[in-house]
Amino acid sequence: MKVKTVNISEINENSVKTVNVGDKDISIFNVEGEFYAIDDMCSHAEASLAEGEVFDCKIECPLHGAEFDLKTGEAVTLPATRPVATYAISIEDETIYLEMEENA
Ligand code: FES
Numbered sequence: 001m002k003v004k005t006v007n008i009s010e011i012n013e014n015s016v017k018t019v020n021v022g023d024k025d026i027s028i029f030n031v032e033g034e035f036y037a038i039d040d041m042c043s044h045a046e047a048s049l050a051e052g053e054v055f056d057c058k059i060e061c062p063l064h065g066a067e068f069d070l071k072t073g074e075a076v077t078l079p080a081t082r083p084v085a086t087y088a089i090s091i092e093d094e095t096i097y098l099e100m101e102e103n104a
Pocket of ligand 1: 042043044045046047061062063064065066078079080
């Protein structure tokens with residue numbers, strides 16, 4: 001299922017926007033013009049990854065510093081051990097769409 005989100009102009013380069021889809025908060029990062037979408041909630045505890053810092057296409061959790069690969073969602077450093085979900089993005093007419101599971 002394709003879910004319409006925001007216009008690309010709403011997410012400046014090297015910034016992030018969190019959108020709500022169903023019961024999930026999903027953060028869409030613009031890293032040097034490339035967009036990546038991941039679950040906003042850290043897989044370790046309750047923290048918003050949108051509030052962390054991005055470097056080398058990874059997001060560092062603001063609470064305990066675990067890093068996640070924005071492309072794959074993989075937890076690359078402790079204390080997180082589980083990945084966060086990622087979502088495929090498509091852009092049509094400058095609008096960002098997320099590819100979600102049917103039941104999301
Ligand atoms: S809540 Fe993210 S590393 Fe602990």
